[in-house]
Amino acid sequence: DAGVTQSPTHLIKTRGQHVTLRCSPISGHKSVSWYQQVLGQGPQFIFQYYEKEERGRGNFPDRFSARQFPNYSSELNVNALLLGDSALYLCASSGTSAALGELFFGEGSRLTVL
Amino acid sequence: GDSVTQMEGPVTLSEEAFLTINCTYTATGYPSLFWYVQYPGEGLQLLLKATKADDKGSNKGFEATYRKETTSFHLEKGSVQVSDSAVYFCALISNSGGSNYKLTFGKGTLLTVNP
Numbered sequence A: 001d002a003g004v005t006q007s008p009t010h011l012i013k014t015r016g017q018h019v020t021l022r023c024s025p026i027s028g029h030k031s032v033s034w035y036q037q038v039l040g041q042g043p044q045f046i047f048q049y050y051e052k053e054e055r056g057r058g059n060f061p062d063r064f065s066a067r068q069f070p071n072y073s074s075e076l077n078v079n080a081l082l083l084g085d086s087a088l089y090l091c092a093s094s095g096t097s098a099a100l101g102e103l104f105f106g107e108g109s110r111l112t113v114l
Numbered sequence B: 001g002d003s004v005t006q007m008e009g010p011v012t013l014s015e016e017a018f019l020t021i022n023c024t025y026t027a028t029g030y031p032s033l034f035w036y037v038q039y040p041g042e043g044l045q046l047l048l049k050a051t052k053a054d055d056k057g058s059n060k061g062f063e064a065t066y067r068k069e070t071t072s073f074h075l076e077k078g079s080v081q082v083s084d085s086a087v088y089f090c091a092l093i094s095n096s097g098g099s100n101y102k103l104t105f106g107k108g109t110l111l112t113v114n115p
Helices: none
Strands: A005-007 A010-013 A021-026 A031-037 A046-051 A055-057 A065-067 A074-078 A088-096 A108-113 B001-007 B009-015 B019-021 B023-026 B031-038 B047-052 B056-059 B062-065 B075-077 B088-094 B104-105 B110-113
Touching: A005 A088, A021 A088, A021 A108, A046 A065, A046 B104, A074 A088, A088 B031, B001 B088, B001 B104, B009 B019, B019 B110, B023 B031, B023 B088, B031 B056, B031 B062, B047 B062, B062 B088
Parallel strands: A010 A108, B009 B110
Antiparallel strands: A005 A021, A021 A074, A031 A046, A031 A088, A046 A055, A065 A074, A088 A108, B001 B023, B019 B075, B031 B047, B031 B088, B047 B056, B056 B062, B062 B075, B088 B104, B088 B110
């Protein structure tokens, strides 16, 4: 069975640009969460979606946005990129609203902002 | 707010040594506690969990007990293997305050096991 898949795996952008990261959850999973992992730190929560509705948002600026599609895949968008946005962006899916904490993570999209 | 504090790494052990990685937490209510592991080149994986006080989570020889009185969830393994080399993250999910949708992670502890 396919796990959580993310694309692209690596990308390089310059300050001020926009980026879109994509995530396909495990088949049958209706919840998708996004986390940012800066080098040497633990993942930080950005968004959670369940059944196409936003259920939670972390302490990130409005430059960060996301959405979930009818097939439960998801996109994370970041506008006006800053150097500090350089990180590994993780997508995770779960079969419930994620309240049980049992998330299945993808390998991440590594974003470098120059 | 919720927070998780892990012992600073890196931790380097010889094969068959005993492992302890300390984790303490601050949270409102009664959180569920987790250990996630990140092997080189792979995504985060759930290693074990405990959902209430005195519960013991276990998997692959690893154990951790939910200690409400000390707000701790220390990870232990009696005999580590080279294949256990990875980054270990302690995490919690709050069951109160409307925050039961996000995991709060510690900073992670890098474990290297030498043959």
